[in-house]
Amino acid sequence: MRLLTSLVLPAALLLGACGASETTAAPVAETETAAEPAAEEAAIAVEVRDAFIVQPPEGRDVTGGGLYASVSGGALTLIGATTPAASNVELHTMSMENDMMQMRKVESFPVTAETPLVLERGGNHLMFFGLGPIEVGSQVDLSLTFTDESGTEIKVDTKAEVVPPAG
Ligand SMILES: [Cu+2]
Known part of the structure; x- marks a missing residue:
């Protein structure tokens, strides 16, 4: 049981870290959209x-x-x-x-x-x-x-x- 618990905890931490990095990545995506050469x-x-x-x-x-x-x-x-x-x-x-x-x-x-x-x-x-x-x-x-x-x-x-x- 102790082993299971120690496996679950790091997974939850990873998910949290993932969410945080998505937020910081947003400005990069905006820059890419602005560069689209599709005006015509x-x-x-x-x-x-x-x-x-x-x-x-x-x-x-x-x-x-x-x-x-x-x-x-x-x-x-x-x-x-x-x-x-x-x-x-x-x-x-x-x-x-x-x-x-x-x-x-x-x-x-x-x-x-x-x-x-x-x-x-x-x-x-x-x-x-x-x-x-x-x-x-x-x-x-x-x-x-x-x-x-x-x-x-x-x-x-x-x-x-x-x-x-x-x-
Ligand atoms: Cu008809």
């Missing part, structure tokens, strides 16, 4: 939030979804989306034509600093095909592909919440 890449910033997928009715594997995306420092174009939860994701518009809701596939949606991209139920939206089983309240990985004004692709990974069908 950081010029355009995109924020994606509130992504969702509507749970389809029982037995269906096609459903809609949406998100909110805003940019600063430039304009972007959303050209596609993928998720492991569905085999294909399309970008759709929705409009009233002859008293009928019409959905149309489009190749892209613009996102500008002045006009954030809003994809929602009843408007422009994401359309998921070949959807696997998803549960309301769960989070699904969603990867978005944007292009900037020079055509360079920018990937943004987010999580889409599975929401119940509109009641």
